[in-house]
Amino acid sequence: MEDDRIARYREAAERLRVGHFDISIPGGGEDEISRLGEALENLAGTLKEQSEQAAMLARITQKINEGLVLEEVLDQVYENFSTLIPYHRIGLALLEDGKKTVRAHWARSEAEEVKLPLGYSARLAGSSLEEVIRTGQPRILNDLEAYLEQHPGSDSTRKIVEEGMRSSLTCPLQIMGQAVGFLFFSSMEKGTYSEVHQELFARIARQLSVILEKGRLYQGLMELTDELKTAQKALKYEATRDSLTDLWNRRSILDLLKRELARADREEMPLSAVMIDVDEFKPINDRIGHAAGDEVLRQVTRRVASTLRSSDIFGRLGGEEFLIILYPGDEQTAVEVMERARRACAARPVTVDGEDIAVTVSLGAGITVGPEVVDLPTILKIADRALYRAKNGGRNRSEFEVA
Secondary structure, eight states: OOOHHHHHHHHHHHHHHTTOOOOOOOOOOOSHHHHHHHHHHHHHHHHHHHHHHHHHHHHHHHHHHTTOOHHHHHHHHHHHSTTTSOOSEEEEEEEETTTTEEEEEEEEEOSSSOSSOTTOEEESTTSTHHHHHHHOSOEEESOHHHHHHHOTTOHHHHHHHHTTOOEEEEEEEEETTEEEEEEEEEESSTTOOOHHHHHHHHHHHHHHHHHHHHHHHHHHHHHHHHHHHHHHHHHHHHHHBOTTTOSBOHHHHHHHHHHHHHHHHHHTOOEEEEEEEETTHHHHHHHHOHHHHHHHHHHHHHHHHTTSOTTOEEEEEETTEEEEEESSOOHHHHHHHHHHHHHHHHSSOEEETTEEEOOOEEEEEEEEOSSSOOOHHHHHHHHHHHHHHHHHTTSSOEEEEEO
């Protein structure tokens, strides 16, 4: 007749096969069947531990696939692995400065006071971590106090000991076979770590290396994207700005005027287009030269700009001609803005290369106030007529015309 324990062992083995590791094994006895039961129970414990480790690693892998940053995954490790492996502190250090420096990047500790802060750095050359890089294998130090006595110059070990740690396991982090940093597990108990822990820690380190690689690729992509965005902004800026005065260029200011005309029509609000011309600029340019003439234009535009409202739009049409868009901009507003600009230019000479040059401007405004739609060519023609009257009237004056 078959021993009833055999049937129970067979049932337990079936439960193990389908992933149920909490099995009940009848105890007692010194015969072969009892020893078989003990072996089965030990196997169940080992399988349970391995299953839990695999589940933890699967969660880390999931976090990687979810795109979580390295620090978030490390938090997951710190908060979830303590039931499987002993540690009171986990730290991450990365190699910097062409692998000459090791810098603390992340850490969590149960110690009341953290002695090894983030940002702490030390030279790699001459440290025991060089051997970890050379072998590519985890390193166990099960008596940090004894190690410190043998290596009194190890400042990082001293700080960890002061923090209360007595054992450590160091795992190298590698990307495509190249060392990039270290993962440190530390315990407040001596003799904590063994080869059993090495493989599990190494597997964790490999997963974290994947995140580091993704992070560096992502960082590189983001830096490239930022560079492209910056270049695009610069190109867009250059395409819309006048290179001499940094105002809107002709194409841009006319596009903006067209846009504001449509807005004025929709909102039934007045708009003024003010043309400005620097008086007698050609004789000035011929006398002092083009470079000095350019400086005159820059100073004039700065004076005019200083008199404008934040909502006013200022651009260069070309040569010594400029355009200001006033929205809202009725007759009173146009007159006030033109007079402020005119007075600012005429108030004092422009100084170029030590020479004082008297400069004035003439201004003409085309104003839309009625319900009728005024298009771009029409408003420019009206403003140009007003400017012509100002110049023919003696210059250094302003005129306006309502559409």
